[in-house]
Structures are given as C-alpha cells and as structure tokens.
Amino acid sequence: MIQPVRSLRVALADDHAVVRAGYRRLLELEPDIQVVAEYGDAESAYFALTQTQPCPADLLVLDLSMPGRSGLEILRRLGQRLPSLHVLIFTMHDGAAMLTxxxxxxxxxxxxxxxxxxxxIDAVRRSGRGEGVWPRSAEQAERDGPPHERLSPREFDVLQHLLAGRGVDEIAGLLHLSAKTVANYQTLIRQKLGVSTAIELLHYARQHRLMEL
Incomplete structure (x- = not known):
C-alpha cells in the first residue's frame, strides 16, 4: 500500500494579522502544505517552537520587523536551539545588507x-526541503559588499536599533546588554562605517538602504 506523502508543516510569524491571514490562505490552497501555527511576534514564535517537543513545524516563515526582539536575533537563536527547523525570511525589505x-x-x-x-509558494517548498532560496545577487553581495557588511551580527542588531531612533539605554534593555556595552558597539559601528556623527550615520544608512526597522 502506498503511503501518502506527509504535508510540509509551516508556521508563520508576522505582526500584521491581515498579512498572516492572506498568506496563510494562499499556502493552505496547496495540498502538500499545512499551516500549523502563527505568531504575532518573534519571541512568541521562538518560545512556542522551542518549548514543544517534537517541534510542531518543519519550516518557519519569518518576518524581520516585529515588536520586541528582532527577527534576526530570533533567527540566530533558533539555529542554536532547533537546527533541524528551516527558516524562510519573508519581508518587505530587500537590501543586500539584510539579505547577507x-x-x-x-x-x-x-x-x-x-x-x-x-x-x-515555491520558496516555501524548496526551503522546507532544505534548499537555499536566494536572489541571484546574494553571493556577489557577500564577496564585494560595502563596509556595513563587515559588521558582526550583534553590531548589525545595534545598528538597526540606532537607525530606528532608539537610545543607548533602550537598546541595552532590548538586547539584555549593559549601556556601556551598547555605547562601545555604537563607537565600533561608526568606526567601521567611517562616520563620526548620528547625522552621518543616517546619511550612510539612507545611501545604502539600511532603514530596516
């Protein structure tokens, strides 16, 4: 007897309920895709997926700009806790820095x-199988990227918060770091990007399409 192929189990994380409903409906029209959960912020997704054993999803479709912890930070934490869970980024942002x-x-x-x-739909299926789904420019961006692509992941997190207008103390609270550590990151970021003031940093960000948060 031929056994039926198990559906790809997909979880959605996006802070806009209307957006989630739209692409949930789109995915559930496919006979081989099952949406098993949805979350309104990255932290909820991380908690639910890591606390339930076995993990209820094969693939997480993750937005980046949500309340609380950034999608990037949750992505890294999920990789440490659930290496078997595939994650597909689905976002309004298309900058090379974010992609990298x-x-x-x-x-x-x-x-x-x-x-x-x-x-x-194609990206969900392919990434659910573990394939890489990237714009053609991704590898070139990694080889020849501008200074901001040499920032560490933590420095890039801090940069995003700075560009969102958050102060050092607020960023420290969000990232569970000391204010002194965040201030040091801010100095390193400016040095690496070759800027010396907040206005110059903002100009650099606009020039390189880094206004992601």
Missing amino acids: QCRQAGARGFVTKSSEPEVL
Whole structure:
C-alpha cells in the first residue's frame, strides 16, 4: 500500500494579522502544505517552537520587523536551539545588507513581500526541503559588499536599533546588554562605517538602504 506523502508543516510569524491571514490562505490552497501555527511576534514564535517537543513545524516563515526582539536575533537563536527547523525570511525589505545578515544567521531563504504568490509558494517548498532560496545577487553581495557588511551580527542588531531612533539605554534593555556595552558597539559601528556623527550615520544608512526597522 502506498503511503501518502506527509504535508510540509509551516508556521508563520508576522505582526500584521491581515498579512498572516492572506498568506496563510494562499499556502493552505496547496495540498502538500499545512499551516500549523502563527505568531504575532518573534519571541512568541521562538518560545512556542522551542518549548514543544517534537517541534510542531518543519519550516518557519519569518518576518524581520516585529515588536520586541528582532527577527534576526530570533533567527540566530533558533539555529542554536532547533537546527533541524528551516527558516524562510519573508519581508518587505530587500537590501543586500539584510539579505547577507539573514544568510549568515542561518536562514534557508529570503523572499520579499513584493514577490508574486507563486514565488512564495515555491520558496516555501524548496526551503522546507532544505534548499537555499536566494536572489541571484546574494553571493556577489557577500564577496564585494560595502563596509556595513563587515559588521558582526550583534553590531548589525545595534545598528538597526540606532537607525530606528532608539537610545543607548533602550537598546541595552532590548538586547539584555549593559549601556556601556551598547555605547562601545555604537563607537565600533561608526568606526567601521567611517562616520563620526548620528547625522552621518543616517546619511550612510539612507545611501545604502539600511532603514530596516
């Protein structure tokens, strides 16, 4: 007797309920895809997926810009706790810096929300099988990227928060670091990017499309 092929179990993490409902409906039209859970923020996704054994999903479709901890930080933490869980980034941002950071943090793929529905469905299937799903420019961006692509993952996190207008104390609370540590990161970031003031940092960010949060 031929055994039926098990559906790909997908979890969704996006802070916009209407967006989640839209692509949940899109994915559930596919006979081989089952949406098993959805979350409104990255921390909820991390807690639910890591506290349930075995993990209820094969693939997490993860937005990056959500309340609380950033999607990038959760992506790295999931890679440490659940290496068998594949993660597909589904975001409105398409900058090369963000793409490179996601790839280095362990994502299986990267799709922008401006993509056609068929692109998302194909990316879900492929990343669910463990294949890499990346824009063609990803490898070139890694080889020839500008200074911000040489930031460490933690420095890039701090940079995103700075660009969102958060102060040192607020960032320290969000990232569970001391204010002194965050201030040191801020100094290192400016040195690596070749800027000396907040205005210059903002100009650099706009020039390189880094306004991600």
